[in-house]
Amino acid sequence: MGEVIVITSGKGGVGKTTTTANLGTALSQLGYKVVVVDADIGLRNLDVVMGLENRIVYDLVDIVEGVCRLNQGLIKDKRYDGLYLLPAAQTKDKNAINPKQMLKLTSELKEMFDYVLVDCPAGIEQGFKNAIAGADRAIVITTPEISAVRDADRIIGILEASDLANPLLVINRIRVDMVKRGDMMDIDDIIDILAIDLLGVVPDDESIVISTNKGEPAAADKNSLAGQAYRNIARRIKGEEVPFVDMDTSESFMTKLKKVFGLAK
Amino acid sequence: MIEENSIKFKGTRHGLSIHINSAYDFDTIKQDLINKLEKSNLFFKGAKIYEIKSNKLTDVQRKELEKIMTEKYNMHVINSEKKKKDTKAENQIFQGIVEGKTKFITGTLRSGQKIDYDGNVVILGDVNPGAQIIARGNIIVMGSLRGIAHAGSNGNTKACVAAFHLDPTQLRIADIIARAPDGDYDRPTGPEIARLKDNMLYIEPYTNKK
Numbered sequence: 001m002g003e004v005i006v007i008t009s010g011k012g013g014v015g016k017t018t019t020t021a022n023l024g025t026a027l028s029q030l031g032y033k034v035v036v037v038d039a040d041i042g043l044r045n046l047d048v049v050m051g052l053e054n055r056i057v058y059d060l061v062d063i064v065e066g067v068c069r070l071n072q073g074l075i076k077d078k079r080y081d082g083l084y085l086l087p088a089a090q091t092k093d094k095n096a097i098n099p100k101q102m103l104k105l106t107s108e109l110k111e112m113f114d115y116v117l118v119d120c121p122a123g124i125e126q127g128f129k130n131a132i133a134g135a136d137r138a139i140v141i142t143t144p145e146i147s148a149v150r151d152a153d154r155i156i157g158i159l160e161a162s163d164l165a166n167p168l169l170v171i172n173r174i175r176v177d178m179v180k181r182g183d184m185m186d187i188d189d190i191i192d193i194l195a196i197d198l199l200g201v202v203p204d205d206e207s208i209v210i211s212t213n214k215g216e217p218a219a220a221d222k223n224s225l226a227g228q229a230y231r232n233i234a235r236r237i238k239g240e241e242v243p244f245v246d247m248d249t250s251e252s253f254m255t256k257l258k259k260v261f262g263l264a265k
Numbered sequence: 266m267i268e269e270n271s272i273k274f275k276g277t278r279h280g281l282s283i284h285i286n287s288a289y290d291f292d293t294i295k296q297d298l299i300n301k302l303e304k305s306n307l308f309f310k311g312a313k314i315y316e317i318k319s320n321k322l323t324d325v326q327r328k329e330l331e332k333i334m335t336e337k338y339n340m341h342v343i344n345s346e347k348k349k350k351d352t353k354a355e356n357q358i359f360q361g362i363v364e365g366k367t368k369f370i371t372g373t374l375r376s377g378q379k380i381d382y383d384g385n386v387v388i389l390g391d392v393n394p395g396a397q398i399i400a401r402g403n404i405i406v407m408g409s410l411r412g413i414a415h416a417g418s419n420g421n422t423k424a425c426v427a428a429f430h431l432d433p434t435q436l437r438i439a440d441i442i443a444r445a446p447d448g449d450y451d452r453p454t455g456p457e458i459a460r461l462k463d464n465m466l467y468i469e470p471y472t473n474k475k
Contacts, residue, residue, distance in 0.1 A: 150376055153393050157375030193393055193411070195373050 002033075004106045004116040005237070006135035008159070010151030012122030014143045015172035018208060020119040021049040022219040022227065026234035028083035029220070032114040035074065035084040037106075039131040040121035041096055044088035051215020052077060052085050061089040064101045070108060080220070084113070094126045099133030106134035115237075124158060132159065138167035139199060144174050144185040149193055156196060168199035170233065175204045200233035201244060202226050271297045280315030280343060287321035298330060302338045314342045358420040359383060359401035367402070374398070374412065383419070394434055403427070413437070417461075427458040431468060441466055 007020045017040075024036035038046035041061065047053045058073040063086075077083040086109075089096060109116045120131035132138065138159050142152040152169075159167050171190055178184035191198060205226035211218040218227035219234070225245075232242045271289040275282045285294055302309055314334060317327055334340040359365065366384035376395025380386060385402035396412035398404050403424050404416045410428035415437035417424030422439040431453050436443045438459065443466040458471040 150395055153376040154395060157378050160375075192409075193391075195391065 002110045002113045004135045005137045006118040006120050006132050007139045008120035009141040010155035011148045014141050014148050017045045020117050021217045022230035024117050025217040026219040026231045028080045033082045034115045035113045037086040037118045038088040039118050041088045042093040044090050046119050047087045056087045059087045059089040061092050061096045064097050102130045103134040138164045140167045141170050169196050170200050172202045173204040202229040280313035283317045285319035310339045312340045362402045362424050422461050425460045429456045431457040
């Protein structure tokens with residue numbers, strides 16, 4: 001029996017789809033059977049980010065309406081063993097399904113997979129309500145910007161009221177140099193306001209833009225800092241204790257000098 | 266032209282108030298009322314009539330007018346006993362700021378959540394920006410107050426707002442509203458309390474931290 005995890009944020013554009021794709025990839029690489037579900041009906045993106053756009057025949061709405069069987073709608077990713085995608089419909093909108101139907105679908109998926117990752121649309125209306133129906137856990141994504149944190153706080157309030165207590169936090173697109181200058185909120189400020197457990201921090205990385213355009217999730221790229229962060233998050237989801245990466249890649253001359261003499265680590 | 270000047274409808278917080286010009290005789294008054302109601306009977310359907318103001322109407326005449334309104338036009342006339350009780354209960358400014366009913370809330374109040382209580386409120390947690398607390402009494406936040414707090418909401422100017430970290434987006438006591446200065450300002454370093462003095466909001470520390 002698997003786990004249904006919904007990845008939500010409130011604010012749009014903070015990295016829900018990117019996180020879903022990368023976490024799904026990373027978890028499958030750890031040997032688990034994973035399905036990533038796109039719940040953003042009408043504005044689907046998960047298929048593009050995964051690079052599986054041109055293999056879609058049936059989608060979520062087709063399955064829920066009984067046009068096809070569940071197995072016909074699932075797309076097996078040929079690059080990563082154990083990873084499947086359930087795409088959303090592009091020609092409908094978020095009123096095409098209701099929470100009860102979503103619950104039934106995710107319950108079926110739970111029987112077949114170790115992890116069911118649901119990519120939630122932005123907002124707090126029908127799309128959001130559909131996506132959280134049937135979720136066992138929630139991951140809230142935010143960027144270190146005051147508007148994103150406000151919306152994340154609202155979403156956490158709604159999740160807590162919907163019995164999805166203790167959501168986990170992922171802070172995305174953090175820029176260490178800006179934090180050091182005091183131009184960007186730092187991790188402690190964000191946790192101070194949101195008051196939930198931190199699951200991971202992902203740095204702002206050019207490789208995400210490149211990987212999205214290519215349709216190859218960064219979690220499979222050994223050289224990507226963001227990919228490494230996502231791999232760590234996947235390990236934490238399965239229960240492993242992984243220390244938080246020191247993202248400071250620049251070193252001052254004095255620090256380098258000190259290292260030579262063994263006075264700094 | 267039909268004269269309808271003997272009757273004037275006025276809207277109040279408690280319902281519609283009918284002012285009757287006693288210079289006219291009762292039959293004219295009755296006819297004017299019927300004409301007015303007939304003209305816009307959909308508008309008045311289900312309307313709450315709080316009082317009929319007139320110097321010269323007798324009780325019998327008053328009752329007759331009320332009968333017309335309730336039976337023919339489906340309006341509700343609030344009888345005077347209930348009226349007195351409602352006014353009393355509503356108008357009574359909450360006085361229990363030294364000793365009075367208090368609601369205790371544990372946990373963080375998140376953006377979009379609202380508390381509206383007719384007493385004092387104590388939050389054992391933070392109040393995040395976007396959250397709102399409205400209390401007729403005091404508001405005490407045992408954490409950071411970053412949202413909106415409105416104490417003494419029904420008129421008590423002696424109500425106060427206190428927090429371990431008083432940094433709200435807006436602070437209101439009775440009908441005075443205040444906000445933090447624009448731009449960068451000194452963030453609070455310890456527990457502070459906000460009170461009204463001569464219609465101005467003052468914030469000062471309330472512990473003796475040296």
